Amino acid sequence: MNWTNAENIPLSNNQDVFTTRWRELIKTKMNFLSNNIDPRNTSYMVPEVAESWIRSKEFGVNPDMKTMGQMLSTAEIKELIHQNSLLIDTAVPLITTFKPLLEISGYLLVLFSSDGTILHQEGEPAILSSFNRINAVVGAVWSEKSVGTNAHSLSMRLKRPVQLLGPEHYCLQLEDNISSASPIMNEFGQVIGALVLVHQILGDSPWKNNLLNLQAHTLGWVSSMGVAIEAQLKLAQRNYALKMTNSTLKATLEYVDEGIISIDHEGKIKHLNREASRILRLSQDEAVGRDLKPFFGKQSNILKALTSVKPIEFLEVSITNQINELQYLLSIKPISEDDNCRNGAGNWRMP
Numbered sequence: 001m002n003w004t005n006a007e008n009i010p011l012s013n014n015q016d017v018f019t020t021r022w023r024e025l026i027k028t029k030m031n032f033l034s035n036n037i038d039p040r041n042t043s044y045m046v047p048e049v050a051e052s053w054i055r056s057k058e059f060g061v062n063p064d065m066k067t068m069g070q071m072l073s074t075a076e077i078k079e080l081i082h083q084n085s086l087l088i089d090t091a092v093p094l095i096t097t098f099k100p101l102l103e104i105s106g107y108l109l110v111l112f113s114s115d116g117t118i119l120h121q122e123g124e125p126a127i128l129s130s131f132n133r134i135n136a137v138v139g140a141v142w143s144e145k146s147v148g149t150n151a152h153s154l155s156m157r158l159k160r161p162v163q164l165l166g167p168e169h170y171c172l173q174l175e176d177n178i179s180s181a182s183p184i185m186n187e188f189g190q191v192i193g194a195l196v197l198v199h200q201i202l203g204d205s206p207w208k209n210n211l212l213n214l215q216a217h218t219l220g221w222v223s224s225m226g227v228a229i230e231a232q233l234k235l236a237q238r239n240y241a242l243k244m245t246n247s248t249l250k251a252t253l254e255y256v257d258e259g260i261i262s263i264d265h266e267g268k269i270k271h272l273n274r275e276a277s278r279i280l281r282l283s284q285d286e287a288v289g290r291d292l293k294p295f296f297g298k299q300s301n302i303l304k305a306l307t308s309v310k311p312i313e314f315l316e317v318s319i320t321n322q323i324n325e326l327q328y329l330l331s332i333k334p335i336s337e338d339d340n341c342r343n344g345a346g347n348w349r350m351p
Contacts, residue, residue: 020044025167029053033063048158049149049168056148056170063171068147069140072117077139084113087184087193090232092120094225095195107218108198110136112152114191116143127200134173147171151181152194159183159191161223176200180218182226187234195229197222259328262335267293279328281321295319305332 024044031037032053039050056063072080081088091111099122102109108123108131118140121128136142144153148170155162163180177198184193197218259276263269269287277283280295297320305312312332318325 022166025165029167033057046168048154048162049164052144052149052154053170055144059145059148061146061148061170063148065147065171065173066134068134068136068171068173069118069142070146071135071137072139072141080113080117080139081119084119084193086233086236087111087113087229088119090236091184091193091195091229094229094232095120095122098122098225106199108200109222110152110196110198112142112156112194112196114156114193115141116146116150116153116156117141119193123198127198130200131198147174150174151179152196155181155183156191156194159185159189161219161226163219178218180222182223184226184229184233186230187237192233195222195226197225261292263292267291279319279321279326281323295321305330310334 021044024042028037028039028042028045032039039045039053040047088111095109095111098109101107102122103124106124106127108121108127110118111120113119118136118138120138121131121136123131142150142152144150144157149164150169151162151164154164161180161182163178165178166175169175169177169179177200179196179198181194181196183191184195186192199218256273257275259273259279261269261272261276269290269292272280272282272284272287277287280287282290296317305315311334312330315330315332317328317330319328
């Protein structure tokens, strides 16, 4: 293994805390990997990160690996994209809006599935190219089992934002990165993915950079984006559920043997089922937006009933269409009422 010699890292008065922690993390990792000294015994280690190192070693992850992760097949990637289509469709537009900022700031933003597979990434071309060389591409599985300790796996495991500083990553290839990750959860609190913002620290001595402000900034940024994606997901899921409910209701209404018509507060037709279409001798396209009142002729009691806010049951009426006049039993049920609108629905059946 080619680990940096922690004892040779110089200290300076204005960054003692940061440099000391970086140095101690490297020393702790060297002792753990070479001598199996428990990393949980040092105060410089976050307990959850130390436990992840131990799991990574038990998984047999090679900390010196040059190519990271495991690649899915073309068919598996296609299925993965399909299974995560809602997450991708919701998150990618938001990620894309930050593409110009990512490109000028040298950041990489990556969307992961719940099993740690890369779904999408945007960033400055040089950093994208750098990560692509180590197999950070769509369809690559970067789980804790395949690449060791990483920010997105920990964030999904702990269900909270996580930030890893350089040497906290298990593998040497990731030691020059500050990674900030936020889990993405659905409305039931289940983790469905993660968003990671990566800043690559270039140079031979990354610990010399005072990165405390950068750490706070990137963690706050990715956490806010994670919350925004969750909010958009909930909205999309509710809209989808409403659409499915409406589709099911319409399909059901098409097969009942009563004519059902919904109208707005002016008495204009908004929707009618197949039987109502037969009664009025109008197709759906012909009926929508048409005034329903003329079909009742001069029956004043019906006209009054249509504008009433009270439900009406089994009122005998005459319906006149283009061909004939027939008797029906009419029921009216108000759907909603406010200061500006009164909607209603009615159904007809033969007496």
